[in-house]
Amino acid sequence: MQVITSESVFSGHPDKVCDQISDTILDAILEQDKKARVAVETAIKDDFVFIFGEVTTTAKVDYKEVAINKLKEIGYDEPFNVLEKISKQSPDIALGVDSTESHEQGAGDQGIMFGYACNETKELMPLPIMLANQISKEMDNARKEKYSHIFGPDGKCQVSVEYEKGKPKKVKTIVVSAQTKSWINRELYEDIIINEVLTKVLDDKAIREAEILINPTGEFVIGGPYADSGLTGRKIIVDTYGGYAKHGGGAFSGKDVSKVDRSGAYYARYVAKAVVRANLADRCEVQLGYVIGISNPVSIHINTFNTGVISDEAIQGLVSKIFDFRPSMIRKELLLDEVKYQDLAKYGHCGREDLNVAWESVDLKAKQLRKLYEETKRASQVL
CATH class of the missing domain: 3.30.300.10 (GMP Synthetase; Chain A, domain 3)
Incomplete structure (x- = not known):
């Protein structure tokens, strides 16, 4: 018997907030300039957002406005101070990456x-990470559509699956750590998570047989960037195969496809x-x-x-x-x-x-x- 565990995080997790800001800036640039070279990082702590990196483009983008709008969309309405430090990509890189009459476009990095x-799944993905990502998505949907008065934007989940002879046999453990409002009754939010969120991802038998742990420390009220700093590219395992398969180490968000x-x-x-x-x-x-x-x-x-x-x-x-x-x-x-x-x-x-x-x-x-x-x-x- 073998047990494999994968983690996912909600959209309001500080690291994922930074990934989303970086990729939203990338989208805004590419909308105006498909040939842009973009490598944008974001860091967040408390009410401070720092956007930094290298961009070579003809596009005109208000980075601060993009960041604030994305934060509001995620669920963070409080005021933020945004600092940006963006320079142009080194011309040394462009020598090998840009295509010319005599040179085919090369890789943008080693x-x-x-x-x-x-x-294991219809998507041909490992089961633990697919379940974890689906739970994160359903938690975000439940908060935004119905329970914004109960849940905050931050959170994460974890799914452990038992394997027998290399095949998934059962879901062993499900962990959901969800930021809540301070006055919320524990039985109320546990009931929502189990009966309105998990039931959209797993069948009744799987839920009954699994060990379910919800906010195992007891409380999760202080969340988001006030509880933890965030940084682009710090959730690369969540972004791919949940630790089930190898990762080369390079992050995705904020980078153009060169x-x-x-x-x-x-x-x-x-x-x-x-x-x-x-x-x-x-x-x-x-x-x-x-x-x-x-x-x-x-x-x-x-x-x-x-x-x-x-x-x-x-x-x-x-x-x-x-x-x-x-x-x-x-x-x-x-x-x-x-x-x-x-x-x-x-x-x-x-x-x-x-x-x-x-x-x-x-x-x-x-x-x-x-x-x-x-x-x-x-x-x-x-x-």
Whole structure:
């Protein structure tokens, strides 16, 4: 028996607030200038917001206004002081990243990215992180639509799943830590969380069998940036696979898609999901390695954890014929110029079939992979 745990956070968690502000600024810039180079970080503590980073763009954006509006949308209505420190991206980077007549667009940074897929859920995601993200989303919905007088914006949840022989067997433990108003009766908010939130995510049997812990310290009244500082990019495991699979270390939010930390990770997920959807493996992990200024990755590695119908090397050979890993082609194929990145800055960037992002729409690629596999198989039998 094995137990795997994943965590998610609500939209009002300080780190997630910073991710959302950074990605909302990115969206505002890209709306005016698709070719912009953006690397924006946000930090928050108490009533102070600090926006900093590097931006090269023709767009005119009021960063303070964007931040204040996003804070209000999340649920923080109190006044905030906003300081910004934005400079232009180094021209040294542009030499290798920008495309010219003699130079193809290169990767916007060096680094490694991972993508993962498995057949545990319909989204081909690990079950613990999918459940945790769904609980976070339903908690936010319940607060905004019905219970803003009971719950504050901050909170997090955690789901532990028991596995037997590599397959999820049951939900073992559910933890929900939700910020509440000071006068709220504990039995009231526990009843809401169990009977109005968890029932939208899990069936009655799963809820009955699970150990459910709600605000296990006893109280959670002081929350948001007054309880904890926040910073862009500090919830990268929440953003991906919940610790179930590897992570290359690079954050997503606030970065334009020339940064392969973002676009490369999306593409690695795209490839991994296509491999599983094509029934070439039950699990698939894709690792990519990029060098700044160079278009093609220096390494592509596929691991199916001994679940593949053929060897990992053979699957990698099929993948190399179907997928194009150059940043300029990733941008086109995944329609990255059309994405609203602030929508991804909560409840995860992977498994988001609800947002219709292209890296989750793999049916065509899966069919191409399967067809190529069948053709290769027939050819080998003939020989």
